[in-house]
Amino acid sequence: MNSPFDNQFKVPLDANKLSSLGFGTRSERRLSDLKNYFQNQERAEELIGEHDPVIYEVWELEYDKGGRGISLGTTTIYPGDVDGEFFFTRGHFHAKDDGDEVYIPLSGEGYLAVSTREGVSDLVALEVGLLYYVPGHLAHRTVNTGDSPFSFLCLWAPHIDHDYKTINESGFPELVFRSQEGIRVVKNPNYGK
Numbered sequence: 001m002n003s004p005f006d007n008q009f010k011v012p013l014d015a016n017k018l019s020s021l022g023f024g025t026r027s028e029r030r031l032s033d034l035k036n037y038f039q040n041q042e043r044a045e046e047l048i049g050e051h052d053p054v055i056y057e058v059w060e061l062e063y064d065k066g067g068r069g070i071s072l073g074t075t076t077i078y079p080g081d082v083d084g085e086f087f088f089t090r091g092h093f094h095a096k097d098d099g100d101e102v103y104i105p106l107s108g109e110g111y112l113a114v115s116t117r118e119g120v121s122d123l124v125a126l127e128v129g130l131l132y133y134v135p136g137h138l139a140h141r142t143v144n145t146g147d148s149p150f151s152f153l154c155l156w157a158p159h160i161d162h163d164y165k166t167i168n169e170s171g172f173p174e175l176v177f178r179s180q181e182g183i184r185v186v187k188n189p190n191y192g193k
Contacts, residue, residue: 015059015074015106015151024061024073028054031082034090036168039175039190040083047082054078055087056144063158071158076151077110077144084177091141091167093117099160101140103132104153109146111183113172114138119192121173123185126152136160139167143176145183 011017030052035044047053060073080087091113103112105126112132115121117139126132126142134140136157144150171191177184 013104013106013153015076015149015153024059026057026059028057029090030054037088037090037171038082038085039188040085043083053080055080056089069158070155072153072155074106074151074153075142076149077108077142078149079144079147081178084179086143086145086176086178086183088113088143088176089141090164091139091172093139093163093166094136095161095163097137099136099157101134101136102155103134103142104155105130105132106151106153108144108148108150110150110152111143111145111176113141113143113174113176115140115173117166119173123174123176126150139172141167141172145176145178 031044032048032052034055035041035048038044056075056077058073058075061071063069063071075089077087077089103126105128107128110126112124112126112134113121114124114134115138124132142150142152170193171188173188173191175186175188177186
């Protein structure tokens with residue numbers, strides 16, 4: 001079976017064009033997939049009953065050859081919120097705290113939330129035209145804080161085991177909400193519970 005990695009290739013730095021190339025895998029996460037991640041789960045249930053919005057879509061091309069390589073993918077987070085809490089990716093650690101990642105924003109407005117396993121966290125604005133390096137030991141989640149889709153390209157070492165369970169069970173230390181000033185970051189009252 002042929003792999004896209006058998007030959008050199010070039011791809012457009014456009015999330016919509018990348019996801020329609022005919023190779024790689026596509027997936028989407030709806031609010032029903034993420035309802036336990038939002039602070040106001042009652043409002044999340046109401047929105048699911050109304051129309052269960054798509055929160056984000058992912059296209060990824062996992063390196064499938066032996067030895068070293070680079071996997072790549074795009075994520076597009078749609079604009080929206082649950083009771084003021086902006087839409088986000090579910091976030092994850094790497095199971096062995098290995099496998100650094102690089103994020104390259106393509107369009108829209110958003111933030112990268114990172115956290116250690118001990119709950120020390122940071123929130124960084126992601127700007128189009130800049131590259132962001134994420135060490136493998138940090139949990140990471142992206143948040144769309146704008147009024148249009150927020151898309152970014154991600155590059156990572158292949159065959160990383162992702163740990164989504166820890167974030168699902170303990171939450172992320174900080175939450176990002178819409179406010180009159182733009183965004184408001186609050187400590188997650190349910191973190192670690």
